[in-house]
Amino acid sequence: MNAAPELAVRLGPLELPNPILTASGTFGYGLEFAHLAALERLGGLVTKGLSLAPLPGNPPPRIAEARGGVLNSIGLQNIGIERFLADVLPGLARYPARVIVNLFGYELDDYARLAERVEPHAGVAAVELNVSCPNVKRGGIEFGHDPEVLERLVRGVRGVTGKPLIVKLSPNVAQPWLLGEAAKAGGADALSAINTVLAMAIDPWTRRPRLHTARGGLSGPAIKPIAVRVVYDVARRVGLPVIGIGGVETVDDVVEFLLAGATAVQVGTALFRDPRTAERLVDGLAERLTTLGLTRVSDLVGAVRPWAEP
Amino acid sequence: MVPRDSAARVLAVVQHPLPYFTVALEVPAAYAEAEPGHFVMIETRGGLEPYLRRAFSIHDVSSGPDGVRIELLGKVVGRGTAALAAARPGELRALLGPLGRPFAAPAAGPVALVAGGVGSAPLFLLARRLAERGTRFDIFYGGRSAADLPRREELAAFAERAGGELVATTEDGSFGRRGLVTAPLEQRLREGRYAALAACGPMPLLARLAELTAAAGVAGEAALETEMGCGFGACLGCAVPHVDGRYALCCKDGPVFRFDEVRW
Numbered sequence: 001m002n003a004a005p006e007l008a009v010r011l012g013p014l015e016l017p018n019p020i021l022t023a024s025g026t027f028g029y030g031l032e033f034a035h036l037a038a039l040e041r042l043g044g045l046v047t048k049g050l051s052l053a054p055l056p057g058n059p060p061p062r063i064a065e066a067r068g069g070v071l072n073s074i075g076l077q078n079i080g081i082e083r084f085l086a087d088v089l090p091g092l093a094r095y096p097a098r099v100i101v102n103l104f105g106y107e108l109d110d111y112a113r114l115a116e117r118v119e120p121h122a123g124v125a126a127v128e129l130n131v132s133c134p135n136v137k138r139g140g141i142e143f144g145h146d147p148e149v150l151e152r153l154v155r156g157v158r159g160v161t162g163k164p165l166i167v168k169l170s171p172n173v174a175q176p177w178l179l180g181e182a183a184k185a186g187g188a189d190a191l192s193a194i195n196t197v198l199a200m201a202i203d204p205w206t207r208r209p210r211l212h213t214a215r216g217g218l219s220g221p222a223i224k225p226i227a228v229r230v231v232y233d234v235a236r237r238v239g240l241p242v243i244g245i246g247g248v249e250t251v252d253d254v255v256e257f258l259l260a261g262a263t264a265v266q267v268g269t270a271l272f273r274d275p276r277t278a279e280r281l282v283d284g285l286a287e288r289l290t291t292l293g294l295t296r297v298s299d300l301v302g303a304v305r306p307w308a309e310p
Numbered sequence: 311m312v313p314r315d316s317a318a319r320v321l322a323v324v325q326h327p328l329p330y331f332t333v334a335l336e337v338p339a340a341y342a343e344a345e346p347g348h349f350v351m352i353e354t355r356g357g358l359e360p361y362l363r364r365a366f367s368i369h370d371v372s373s374g375p376d377g378v379r380i381e382l383l384g385k386v387v388g389r390g391t392a393a394l395a396a397a398r399p400g401e402l403r404a405l406l407g408p409l410g411r412p413f414a415a416p417a418a419g420p421v422a423l424v425a426g427g428v429g430s431a432p433l434f435l436l437a438r439r440l441a442e443r444g445t446r447f448d449i450f451y452g453g454r455s456a457a458d459l460p461r462r463e464e465l466a467a468f469a470e471r472a473g474g475e476l477v478a479t480t481e482d483g484s485f486g487r488r489g490l491v492t493a494p495l496e497q498r499l500r501e502g503r504y505a506a507l508a509a510c511g512p513m514p515l516l517a518r519l520a521e522l523t524a525a526a527g528v529a530g531e532a533a534l535e536t537e538m539g540c541g542f543g544a545c546l547g548c549a550v551p552h553v554d555g556r557y558a559l560c561c562k563d564g565p566v567f568r569f570d571e572v573r574w
Binding site: 026032035056057068072077271 | 312314353359360361363404536538540542546547548549551555556
């Protein structure tokens with residue numbers, strides 16, 4: 001009988017007990033899941049995007065189903081960084097899960113101001129920058145689509161935080177690795193990819209867009225092949241650890257992202273239909289490594305066998 | 311109540327006049343404490359479509375020597391409801407619940423219950439509870455036609471047990487009075503016949519009831535229906551405009567709201 005495989009992974013300075021995290025916007029602030037899932041089994045949890053001031057979010061309808069996925073336009077409704085730090089973070093301290101705080105700003109400077117507020121809190125293991133939300137008019141998506149702007153933004157945050165710094169990339173650009181390189185130049189420690197895919201759906205009977213904002217972000221299994229492609233390209237070209245996001249629901253999905261070059265994955269939309277998806281994947285990944293005769297997760301990272309030199 | 315996720319066994323699917331059906335499920339014992347207005351998120355079928363669970367009001371609860379069972383009343387409108395209506399006895403469905411804020415039990419009668427079509431889903435359990443407590447109530451039950459008033463005989467029996475009646479309306483006149491359900495209600499509200507009102511139905515009906523209850527000075531609550539992603543406050547998809555300017559969540563702040571809480 002071999003020893004249990006080693007699930008711990010390292011994303012630059014960030015060490016995680018296993019490579020299964022929960023994705024921003026799909027896990028609330030963590031405590032929403034406390035009675036439904038085993039938070040202590042997670043490699044880490046990423047909070048809903050937090051801004052300097054609370055945001056009310058977009059008018060309904062905000063969510064709609066697509067085949068194999070979900071369209072959303074929540075509009076970054078959140079309680080604001082101050083309330084999170086005062087009221088939520090202490091509650092999360094009861095759980096050993098690594099807390100990664102997702103930050104969102106309207107202005108370039110907002111990101112550094114948010115990171116400054118987070119910096120003294122030992123309960124925050126890392127910071128993830130949301131520069132790719134498709135559902136807000138200002139900020140977010142503009143910062144994540146222009147390499148020069150993104151580099152400046154990341155450098156500003158790097159200047160005020162010693163915490164591991166993750167930049168979440170948008171799939172809604174032609175060459176996502178250029179943004180990855182810009183984030184690296186600005187001082188990012190890791191990249192996460194992908195945010196939701198800009199999308200739209202219309203009710204054929206009422207003729208109404210299914211989302212009030214018409215356009216929204218598509219998530220779930222429907223976007224997984226897009227995410228795998230982005231992770232593959234970004235991991236090979238940028239040289240930073242990558243967290244794969246997009247339709248992760250089964251152990252096969254996890255392995256696929258690892259082979260494409262991801263060091264860890266985030267589970268998102270699948271948590272809505274099964275709140276225990278993430279812990280299930282932790283167990284399933286360990287079993288899979290054993291089946292494959294592997295001792296470490298890192299044996300799979302980037303181990304895709306291309307048909308020809310890519 | 312602390313919601314739990316379980317695998318519920320389908321006991322029976324009962325077809326009412328199309329497109330309405332009830333599904334009976336064997337559920338954990340904690341469901342015996344479920345209150346009118348609580349809801350569940352249920353897996354309608356495995357696979358990728360529908361991808362999300364669907365929200366259903368707890369329509370009825372019963373406990374017996376075989377355990378606790380709940381019923382859900384559904385209307386087939388899309389793939390999710392069609393899949394659930396096609397469930398077979400013995401099959402398992404992932405079930406999360408009981409969820410949400412239930413109706414505040416009216417302190418005193420008489421109560422007006424107002425149901426629009428499948429909006430009778432949560433009011434059925436409320437009617438049962440009021441009848442058991444002997445709180446007098448009338449139920450106003452409206453739909454497009456006779457088929458849109460599922461389980462009206464049982465609802466009438468509950469009302470009569472507590473000294474009230476069922477007033478049915480249909481837009482095509484195929485059952486009860488012809489017209490909208492608000493017509494017979496409006497007169498009685500003005501006459502001061504009710505101490506409280508509880509409703510569930512389409513948004514235009516609820517918005518009209520908000521006006522009528524405010525004008526009559528009657529406290530009222532409504533169970534709302536919105537698009538819903540998770541059912542427990544994580545996705546923030548089920549926004550309901552609140553009078554304080556923010557968006558409330560139908561799943562956690564509701565699904566039952568006082569009429570004066572919502573920006574109709």
